[in-house]
Amino acid sequence: GDSVTQMEGPVTLSEEAFLTINCTYTATGYPSLFWYVQYPGEGLQLLLKATKADDKGSNKGFEATYRKETTSFHLEKGSVQVSDSAVYFCALSDHSGGGADGLTFGKGTHLIIQP
Amino acid sequence: DGGITQSPKYLFRKEGQNVTLSCEQNLNHDAMYWYRQDPGQGLRLIYYSQIVNDFQKGDIAEGYSVSREKKESFPLTVTSAQKNPTAFYLCASSIISQQPQHFGDGTRLSIL
Numbered sequence: 001g002d003s004v005t006q007m008e009g010p011v012t013l014s015e016e017a018f019l020t021i022n023c024t025y026t027a028t029g030y031p032s033l034f035w036y037v038q039y040p041g042e043g044l045q046l047l048l049k050a051t052k053a054d055d056k057g058s059n060k061g062f063e064a065t066y067r068k069e070t071t072s073f074h075l076e077k078g079s080v081q082v083s084d085s086a087v088y089f090c091a092l093s094d095h096s097g098g099g100a101d102g103l104t105f106g107k108g109t110h111l112i113i114q115p
Numbered sequence: 116d117g118g119i120t121q122s123p124k125y126l127f128r129k130e131g132q133n134v135t136l137s138c139e140q141n142l143n144h145d146a147m148y149w150y151r152q153d154p155g156q157g158l159r160l161i162y163y164s165q166i167v168n169d170f171q172k173g174d175i176a177e178g179y180s181v182s183r184e185k186k187e188s189f190p191l192t193v194t195s196a197q198k199n200p201t202a203f204y205l206c207a208s209s210i211i212s213q214q215p216q217h218f219g220d221g222t223r224l225s226i227l
Binding site for chain 2: 043
């Protein structure tokens with residue numbers, strides 16, 4: 001079955017540091033890939049997405065490139081801020097089965113940015 | 116503004132009791148989903164519905180039930196058969212498959 005693996009957290013960085021959160025996936029078809037962010041006590045918000053190989057998703061200074069050859073979708077940001085502290089989820093939607101059958105999520109990475 | 120509304124924000128269940136979590140969307144989305152979130156576990160799919168009057172089991176459907184009588188509503192019932200119901204429950208919707216899902220703010224269920 002499909003699966004998503006993210007780096008374990010918490011990840012603690014200083015403000016203005018460079019961020020990378022690793023994400024790799026296993027899928028039977030040709031998935032779309034997503035990064036979601038969750039702030040304390042809230043639901044998930046879509047951060048960025050990519051629907052095919054070599055696509056780059058970007059939003060709010062975050063970027064991730066869909067790498068089919070390495071089955072990866074690593075999240076990066078050049079200079080993090082305290083307000084970026086949250087839990088980040090990598091997810092995929094596999095179209096091979098057809099229909100709206102939900103996302104497969106990684107376990108989440110808790111990011112802590114210190115001033 | 117369009118969005119997904121989950122209620123209540125906090126819910127407590129007594130032993131042997133069924134409880135129902137509400138999810139309403141005004142985004143005119145066809146597909147709706149319920150996920151369960153446990154610490155360190157990520158999100159797991161409970162049920163999903165692609166269209167009114169139709170729904171499918173997800174990965175962890177045992178002890179849960181749903182209905183989809185209206186396009187905008189997808190309530191989740193946590194039955195007494197669910198022996199470990201304490202979790203954060205998230206409802207989501209999307210236009211069609213392959214589109215990103217929009218999430219509500221969640222309901223936190225605890226056992227008294």
